[in-house]
Amino acid sequence: MSHTLVAGIDTSTQSTKVRITDALTGEQVRFGQAKHPDGTSVNPEYWWEAFQAAAEQAGGLDDVAALAVGGQQHGMVILDRQGNVIRDAMLWNDISSAPEAADLIEQFGAAPAEPGEPAEQTARGKERWVKAVGSSPVASFTLTKIAWVAAHEPDNAKKIAAICLPHDWLSWRIAGYGPVAEGEDAHLEALFTDRSDASGTIYYDAAQNEYRRDLIALALAPAYDEHVTPGADCAHVDTDSAPQATAHAEAIVLPTVLGPRDAAAVKASHAIAGKDIEGGCILGPGGGDNAMASLGLGMAVGDVSVSLGTSGVAAAIAENPVYDLTGAISGFADCTGHYLPLACTINGSRILDAGRAALGVDYDELAELAFQAEPGAGGITLVPYFDGERTPNRPDATASLTGMTLKNTTKANLARAFVEGLLCSQRDCLELIRALGASIERVLLIGGGAKSVAIRTLAPAILGMDVTRPATDEYVAIGAARQAAWVLSGQAEPPAWQLTIDGVDTAEPTPAVYEAYAAARG
Incomplete structure (x- = not known):
């Protein structure tokens, strides 16, 4: 071949x-x-x-x-x-x-x-x-x-x-x-x-x-x-x-x-x-875009992708069916015979856009401000449900900033709160998937939001584990091509194509940030 x-x-x-x-x-x-x-x-x-x-x-x-x-x-x-x-x-x-x-x-x-x-x-x-x-x-x-x-x-x-x-x-x-x-x-x-x-x-x-x-x-x-x-x-x-x-x-x-x-x-x-x-x-049989992207990324059981685009999508590969009786997690199948429990937030990288607009800065300036603040943004927490939310299911919700005082209301803390709010909303998705018994051993961060240096830097601290960043690419098309090669080969497993990794980000976990967020969103 x-x-x-x-x-x-x-x-x-x-x-x-x-x-x-x-x-x-x-x-x-x-x-x-x-x-x-x-x-x-x-x-x-x-x-x-x-x-x-x-x-x-x-x-x-x-x-x-x-x-x-x-x-x-x-x-x-x-x-x-x-x-x-x-x-x-x-x-x-x-x-x-x-x-x-x-x-x-x-x-x-x-x-x-x-x-x-x-x-x-x-x-x-x-x-x-x-x-x-x-x-x-x-x-x-x-x-x-x-x-x-x-x-x-x-x-x-x-x-x-x-x-x-x-x-x-x-x-x-x-x-x-x-x-x-x-x-x-x-x-x-x-x-x-x-x-x-x-x-x-x-x-x-x-x-x-x-x-x-x-x-x-x-x-x-x-x-x-x-x-x-x-x-x-x-x-x-x-x-x-x-x-x-x-x-x-x-x-x-x-x-x-x-x-x-x-x-x-x-x-x-x-x-x-x-x-x-x-x-x-x-x-070949083809497939749904999220499942094809996971095939393109070469994901296996224990992997979870967090895709930050207009929306946020956390998808895991699970060996067995996953049933969330509350309906928050969708129990989809993947393209290999396994399952793809998936959580989707309506609010994704646009949360950063809202922060930029509020503070009158660009992406790099937002990151610089966020880095000037301590974890927890001086006590300010953003619950970023700007357009309502799907995970959790709160279609009529709006965003809120809590914990503001005259002392802590600074541009740096506000910038940090916007970045932390986005990442905490994705941590919610990971915790829901984990609570259903799916193993989470590796997090792959993809999508336009992954280009933000603030997101890349703070993600491992908020998510509580190292974050792997694959190179930006067309993973749905790659997954479809990989499936086509698999069908053509007649082999039991798909071809082992090399995944290009831009970096693996690590940081000291900051569990108190997510705990404060969980308390604020209720």
Whole structure:
């Protein structure tokens, strides 16, 4: 495989990236990128056009022996019998379905409490969802979006012949399939996915490797209830609609869930890639972006990545399923056969932007000020829930500064409080994951926020352990390429590509800082 090329595709919210990679070493050979339209709902055809443009920019795919697609999770793509997209895909960041998420929780909690279950209905509903599929409904997840379509666009809901995710749909197109004329076979059964992306739908149980069509029927029921006005509260749907919704859910085509190194079927005589390769290009199962990034980082059991972007994401590799009965941790699967418990904060590196704006400084000046203050910021604590928060689940919260006196209210202490507040919010995520039994032996710090010298310097003290900083790179695309090389090789384990480490930061732990933060946030 020394001269064999594979391609990793990253179809994210913002763009499609194509990374042509040496299958033996993991080194980048060529690269292309094309943007997607802005918005929280997008016509998937834009992803197809962006893929083609990015592939061309990357020098084409004729010499590529295998490829795989990593993609933004949770997006809802619904197709009719001819393979046409019924409506624009609702993306993970479309929060229209928040009321439907709450309704689904209430429906699950409606039955009387069993021994050991919470007495309060909402808590009981969340616990039952976690036990069923590993996660409790929030507006991000695919099933809540299906419920939104059923409640607001019942005619569209009734047309659904297949449901898939962004990476599933793009992979299906790359495999040679797509919309067909009336009466022709669109081969919806050729749709495929993997455990990691399927686990983000909340109608797939990764532990049992099975779809829960009964949950899809629950979401579809409002479309068949004549007593429900489109857009109305659908917490209590007429039971007469259940048989129709159940029959529809049973008939819907759901993507085949491939194993971590299974090859997908490619349409005969079709060649979007591998035209110069004997036998053509092999197509891997692909995966969700967080799981693909963990594969790109070479993460193993005991590793946790902390990604600081617009949001903050802490993801761990766990050998066994992880169930957080409060619903704070999402129990996803990874791309290797393990599990990926994940906590997400709405507020990420923008916390530093808020500090910069308040103090009128740039990033370096913010760091210089923070370093002038002692750990604990002279007693000032920032709870950084500027836009509400998901972990912990406080959607209506706002940020707060506490402990301020005339003596300690200095620019240095305020700067330090903003940096410590961001890191403490991520420590919350780590502690939740640790409390569920997942081992945390190494922390990998990635994302734009990792570029901050203040974050890099203070992270090990706040998180309580050394922090490893991989080089800035396209880890979703690298993970997809690594999967493609794995499928191509036929080996039991993925290729051992070298991870470039920019540094390992260490510092004396400052547990009192996190203790003060925990007390302030309550």
